[in-house]
Amino acid sequence: MTSPTFTHLRVHSEYSIADGLVRIDDLVGAAAKDQQPALAVTDLANMFCMVRFYKAARGKGIKPIVGVDAWITNDDNRDKPHRLLILAKNRSGYLQLCDLLSKAWLTNQYKGRAELRVEWLEALATSVSTLEPEVNQANALIVLSGAGFGDVGQAIDNGDIARAEKAAERWARIFPGHFYIEIQRAGQPNQEQQVRHSVALAGRLGLPVVATHPVQFISKDEFIAHEARTCIAEGEMLANAKRVRRFNEEMCFKSQAEMAELFKDLPGALANSVEIAKRCNVTLTLGKPQLPDFPTPAGMTIDDFLVAETKKGLEERLIQLFPDPAKREAERPRYEARLEFENQTIIKMKFPGYFLIVAEFIQWGKNNGVPIGPGRGSGAGSLVAYALKITDLDPLKYNLLFERFLNPERVSMPDFDIDFCQEKRELVIQHVKDLYGRDAVSQIATFGTMAAKGAIRDVGRVLDFGYNFCDGISKLIPFKPGKPV
Template sequence: MHDKRFTHLHLHTDFSLLDGAIQIKPLARRTAELGMEACAVTDHGNMFGAISFYNNMKAQGVKPIIGCETYITRGSRRDRAGAAAPGEKANFHLILLAKDLEGYQNLVRLTSKAYTEGFYYKPRIDKELLAEHSKGLIGLSACMSGVPSAMLARDCFDEAAAAAIEFEEILGKGNYFLEIQEHGLDAQKRIRKPLVELSRRTGVPLVATNDAHYLMPEDARAHDVLLCIGSGKTVQDPNRLRYGLPNFYVRSPEEMWAIFGEMPEVLTRTVEIAERCDLKLPTGINHLPVYPIPASDVGLSIDEYFEKVVREGYERRRQQVWERQSARGQLRHCMSDYQERISKEIAMIKQMGFPGYFLIVWDFIRYAKEHSIPVGPGRGSAAGSLVAYCLDITDVDPLQYDLLFERFLNPERVSMPDIDIDFCVRGRAEVINHVANLYGRDSVCQIITFGTMASKAAIKDVGRALDLPYAEVDRIAKLIPPPVRGRNVSIAHALEQVPELRAARENNAQVKELIDLAQRLEGCARHASVHAAGVVISPAPLQELVPIAVSAKEELTTQYAMSDLEKTGMLKMDFLALTA
């Protein structure tokens, strides 16, 4: 443990799309190497990486602090003009950190409503929304684009003081802090004394932050190129967005103490804030929606109704399939085997708490078939379930093919069942619409996915940003081998495998820079889109449980990608669309 400790409370991962260049796994390793006890994530306007950050930090023994750098409007979030005077920004930045589960839930609500109610170029909140969902949150005043730094930069001291006091009133005494940063920028130096004076007059404490956007000092050039990729500019453009000095990396505690050592309280305060943040996300909870039992069976429990429907399906299969196969001598097992298997599966599904899951899938497949929407016969391990066969979820008799139920559900590794369903592409939307009508439109949405800068794409992106000749960049990109078993070959592996690529890098300084920069950005999230198949169904309005976003096509999506969503216990379904 350091005698002089420091916690990063303002940090951007690559989920601050095309602005942050810090990938989460290397960040977790680096903070552990630096002996840091805690670290925050505060991506721009979203919580895309929150679950991955939480789990990776915990794996390295570092306390994760979930936060967000929100965009907050001057006026109403519903007002596109933002109540800004001519020449002034309509939006400011505000860091919010979750102290506990209540704070996390409020952050989920705020970032969701920023998309659904306040989106205008950026997902925006306002003071009204912040006041409504302020419990469990700590606020920091952010960078030069935050309040009150932007006001101090315009020499509006009284306005800055009023704003600081207002935010402290909204968040509660002791829950709002003024950020002081030092990256060598003239604007920061100019407001440093006014910021200290503002803290003295208002009583709002100062806290040191570093607004980290890349991991190591040597990543500064790659981050500069990333900004060019995001803005469509080249490094030669004098008017492009740039950070200037290479100081926006994850500084060590020693470096932060070297900068702010004469103000030790702004450093020790970071640790005090981190100690107040003690979020423990619940684990092992499955958020299954409640299947609506029909009025004719209203007295039955979910377990009882599930067994009733399965037994009815079993009887139908017996009459329509197994008796006919038996008469032709084609039934490979006796009916007592079927009876034993169905009873065993029913008991196991009840024991694991999944009757509702099977009823949900049974219902939307039944809807599709009743509305002449073609449905696939089933795929994957679900084909090993006799219950799935009796519910018409699959058309494969597992006993006829000696398929194991334990490949699908196993009490020794309790996880949500995963049944992929194929629908005709022309009917998929109708089935999803049925699900939304049944469980509530605010409880059903599609799942976000992130495109990353894979090896070839990274080389092409970097080449454009460096303004290199297209033919040369394309030649280098084509030296990357094609994907192997669906996985892209990394630049590092390509350099090992392709002598021509290795020679090009060694013999040409321009190509070396191209490849090295691409390698630093490889794997960064580049853009968000909608998962081709994934749909989440929630027992409550989604934004009570997970953050939601709005896609470029104005479709509601989760902010968490599928793998992270599953870790939160949400029910996700794969509605796969197939063409003939």
Template sequence: MAGFCHLHTHSYYSLLDGVPSPEELVQAARRLGMRALALTDHNALYGAVEFFRQAQAYGVKPVIGAEITLADQSQLVLLVKDETGYANLSKLITRGRLRGGHNRFSLQWADLKNATRGLVALSGGHKGLINRLLSQKKPEQAARQALFLSRLFDGEFYLELQSFTPQDALMNLRLRDLAAAHRIPLVASNDVHFVTQNDWQLRRILHAIDANTVIDKVQTAGSREQYFKSPAEMNALLRAFPEALANTEKIAAKCHFAFRLGRPIFPSVELPAGETGFSYLWKKSFEGAMKRYQPLTSRVTKRLEYELQTIHDLGFAEYFLIVKDIADFCRREHIPCVGRGSAADSLVAYVLEITQVDPIRHNLYFERFLNPERSDPPDIDLDICWKSRDRVLRYVYEKYGPERTAMICTFNTFQNRSAIRDVAKAFGIPEDEISKVTKYLPHRHIGQLQEALQTLPELRALRPNLDMYREILNIAHRISDFPRHLSIHPGGIIIAPDYITRHTPLEKAGKDIVISQYDMHSIEQLGLVKIDLLGVRSLSIVTDTLKLIKTTRPAAVGKIDPDLLLKKSAELSPLDLRAIPENDPEVTRFIRSGNTMGCFQLESPAMRGLLRKMQVDNVDDVITAVALIRPGASGSGMKEVYIKRRAGLEPVRYVHPLLEDVLKETYGVIIYQEQVLRVAHRVAGLSLGQADLLRRAMTKSRRKKEILKLRETFLRGAVANGLTQKQAETVWNFLAQFVGYGFNKAHSATYGTIAYQTAF
């Protein structure tokens, strides 16, 4: 039996056409003993990074590719051999997407010229131009096209043989004769769109949803034979063409392109003569520190040196300089801008005036943001006045060039409600009947809706169609989380060191905004610099209020100098607590009252109730309230325990005396992620970097083996630190109970201070 692997394969990233996820395809290849597998989605590489990672994890060789549509609607399959081939495929996809516009693709045959090095081309099978010409009984034209493509791809062109319709036997004989006459090799494929034959129905439903029609009218979903056939099945179908089968593995062996993941890719930045990125960052950091801290203490300088060395060792100096440049532009243009999230854990970010929360004052830990144990790039989010966000984006594009810059895509996926509605419409169910079912979705998981149909009086009229609804619900459950279409990430922008298409294909979203074909997860894996520039209305409100105070009611500022309140735009950000009293009695009294409608983060009914219960005394209490109101803290019961202990209605308890120093400020309750680091450091002797890896794994990992390994590491460290085995287990259980609910204190401090300012 000839060896075989699938080289023409679609995942659900062939939007509303392919059925399997990249992982399901790789699992099928592994199960059937295939050594390699290609992913060739329509005019896109959306799933390429995910597919590459899954294939490596399962021990299957990944071949990156795409099925490309030409202007005459014929298609070619292009497979990547090397980095040159990847850059060419990315360039071709980008050209077709940008020329075609939103949700369209326009690529001419002439576009292939000078863009074929490093690529292997397959003729496209049923959808290829050569098959079309042969079916039209134009063998001379088919031969000319085959020779043209063979020359264009320097001999790396193959005629595809497929066998999933009755007409394919004759077509394959014609292709064999054409190949023999012109010495063009053959290759076997199955144009896979689903893993098992039963999933053909699912493909038909996706086509119905795409065309906004019912299943019975779908004529575009191909054949039920386009499933992930085994090597034995493909050999049985194409036994007369052993060379075509064997060539699949020969082609895969030629394709040795591999993504280099986990390696940060930073753009170059303009530097003064004689400076490196690190030397310039060092200089600017200490200049900023002398402004922020007067006097400059040894505690500050020691931490600053530690952070700078870590940033240098990990190669992230240029990233900080890029973000500083954007923040400096905002200051020059009087655009409110403040760094948020874990970036506020960094003293370097604070002295560069990227963030506005003092990490020394708020006891924030740099390791929560960045540490030597992490290899992924840091993530600095900038909140910007929503009125001026487009100006900031224009500046970034002009500074770094449109050929190096793009917004990040995100995938809108089927959710429970939309999946049921769309599948029911494909079955021909009237809209009003669909609404009767979907209105119960907010209260019930999709798996419970069958029970709802049988038990709820309101749905009694639908029970005669119970079997059909059961099928609809099963299908909806299956396609939930399938990607449906691309959208724009709310703030993510990437900057490449060279042409961005060498790293990711691009396309146009709505309003002609150019976006990457990779989402934030793939971008992070590739190591490209990602900066989130988020428009926030509250920052505009703060600035507008300050302007109104100065121009209409200067007396209202009382003891505060109006010029200082307006921050002397060139010197201080409009979001800097140094310009207003940190714990003004009138402000805290106002916040304590709960009458905080219109105040950033403080206006929801739940928050106003929390402020009254807490009886806040200062800005630190506001910061705590911002963390406590989050669903994790509220849902876990931490909020109520904190309130009772704060009010003296419940004694403060610590599961071990070592935790008192760490949890004293929050009455023995873990509220902040930074506290998890401190507990692991204090109890188990882990470095803060190791402690952050522990926190991340406990928060995100669902693998039992990984959790058990972490548990053993923690327990071993705790026992070595003097705890008994039972005490160590008690602390671990306590930590595991709350780690998923803790909130990033740096983010809470940023939003808490802005909340305080809006209240002021």
């Protein structure tokens, strides 16, 4: 295998929501076909696809590079924010990106954009990494200037070279040894002027130059589909001559050979993309639950507390199930043996905290007037859940199997199916936030995709076809619940 000559560092996947059409499997497949040893996905202001991309890339023997195409607030004109491409060098950098993006979405949105602020990035240079105490936070990130979208590039486009130099010097000061001037040749207006001035500026300041290519879709054939998707997101019409056209058919996935031809006069800029890929080494632990610490009485481990609580709960359940003491004592050995078995399995699989957390908020809900279902699904097969009052069905009475819910042979997070009254469920969520901290609680995100019927109607609208025509086509698509066409 020949040495790589280029690595894609700027890719917008379909998770960029408004301006990406790249499916992760197609992207990784294209990189593998071109024998690229590394690849980055840098969606716009989010890292939604990170886990899926990380798994897919490693599955094909490609090093995944984690990063983001970030909006940067422009205080001179909030309607014209700048952009920076930020890549994580290591796990510390990845966590830093998570923190920055969360802060942007929670505290600094403008017209739907989650923007980072320069002062947040400046603060990194003086803060120390908790994972690597010998380095500051800024050294866990690699930053690219954003080409024509960054403050350096925008100043060059405006003919203000002095302002461009000032901006580049500031980023180089914040990220010493980790800041690159980014150049592109993707069919943008004034691209050669941008490249010429950027390279000259980098030479004067002693900064490295890196060539990137904005990948919005895989092949040129997908350009019209990408434009249609962009129009759907922006409420535009494809044929509108006055709409802003930010993309062109060159913004597809290019091979190393194509990039070498594009930048044959600047081979060093291509080589730097490979060097950046070598510097980025994010290793993540996936599939391992990260649960908050459940508070236990002083001197008692969480395992011991689970056993004590389940024994106490079982005694209450036995009194309820078997009011006759003689009958109760006759049945007790069967229940205690099952409880012992389940407790040992839960402790072995390190899930005591999960059961105690779920039991606490369910009991809180029941005590505060929130209607809660008796439990359904495989969780109803757990006697521990019954003893902790998570469920209200006696699994032994109905011969329900605990192994269907939790099995050492199939290590996965147990999942209780609990029904909360929709009118009062918010009270339970607020209680959990109060107990564990607002920043430690989140609800599961669901990504909605365009099904065939809806896609045809939306695409027909941006193509300016009549509604009745598009509706007629969409009605020809069969409706199969659970099996979308």
